[in-house]
Amino acid sequence: MTSMPTRWHRVGRGLQLGLEGVAGATLFAMMLLTTADVTGRFIFNSPILGSVELTQLMLAAVVFLSLPVVCWREEHVSVDLLDAIFPARWVWWRQVIVNLIVTLALWVMAGRVWALGARAFDWGDVTEFLRIPVGYLIYLMAIMLALSALLTLMRAGGYLLEGIGVLERGGPLSPGGTP
Numbered sequence: 408m409t410s411m412p413t414r415w416h417r418v419g420r421g422l423q424l425g426l427e428g429v430a431g432a433t434l435f436a437m438m439l440l441t442t443a444d445v446t447g448r449f450i451f452n453s454p455i456l457g458s459v460e461l462t463q464l465m466l467a468a469v470v471f472l473s474l475p476v477v478c479w480r481e482e483h484v485s486v487d488l489l490d491a492i493f494p495a496r497w498v499w500w501r502q503v504i505v506n507l508i509v510t511l512a513l514w515v516m517a518g519r520v521w522a523l524g525a526r527a528f529d530w531g532d533v534t535e536f537l538r539i540p541v542g543y544l545i546y547l548m549a550i551m552l553a554l555s556a557l558l559t560l561m562r563a564g565g566y567l568l569e570g571i572g573v574l575e576r577g578g579p580l581s582p583g584g585t586p
Contacts, residue, residue, distance in 0.1 A: 419479070422475075423476050423479070426472050426473070426475055426476055427473070427476060429472055430468070430469050430472035430473045433465050433468050433469050433472065434465075434469050436465060437461075437462055437465040437466065437469070440455065440458055440461055440462060440465075441458070441462060443455060443458075444458040456536065456537075457534075457536045457537040460534045460535065460536055460537050460539070461537070464534070464539065464541075464544055467544055467548065468544065468547065471547060471548045471551040471552070472547075472551060474551050474552065474555045475551055475554045475555045475558050477555075478509070478513070478555040478556075478558050478559045478562070479558045479559075479561075479562065481562065483509075499566050499567070499569055499570030500570065502562075502563070502566040503563050503566045503567050503570065506559050506560070506562050506563035506566065507560070507563050509559050510556050510559040510560040510563060511556075513552050513553075513555050513556035513559060514552075514553065514556040516552050517549050517550075517552035517553040517555075517556060518549075520545060520548050520549040520552055521546070521549035521553075523545050523549075524542050524545035524546040524548075524549055525542075527540070527541050527542035527545050528540070528542040
């Protein structure tokens with residue numbers, strides 16, 4: 408039995424830090440924009456025009472940039488009603504099946520959102536005041552959904568390999584394992 412190669416850990420960690428860094432910087436920019444807008448509105452009686460649009464766009468970017476990391480870490484909202492009665496030797500099967508279902512759902516959403524991005528460009532959709540093309544954001548959302556689907560599929564494969572004994576149990580995919 409072997410554990411996951413360290414090279415892939417470094418690649419995954421780099422991807423994770425990159426996505427978290429961009430999402431964090433976007434969240435920080437959103438905070439600065441909101442602070443400047445509120446300050447300008449109440450102290451100087453001069454709000455920042457288009458700040459609501461920018462905040463909406465940045466919020467969508469933060470959510471979808473964070474999605475692949477959430478999928479890889481399995482930090483979704485979940486209900487563990489059946490965990491107490493589910494046999495421990497079958498947990499890996501359950502995790503494979505759940506991750507495959509989530510992969511399928513994310514892949515379908517990515518395809519639909521990609522089509523919406525193409526339609527947004529075809530129709531020339533822009534924001535109301537600042538006239539920012541929304542197609543770029545929609546394509547970012549589709550790419551992050553597809554990346555999330557890929558990572559969830561890899562997670563399902565990891566659970567399968569742990570379950571059949573190719574990877575060591577207690578590794579990064581096992582409950583309580585190191586991330």
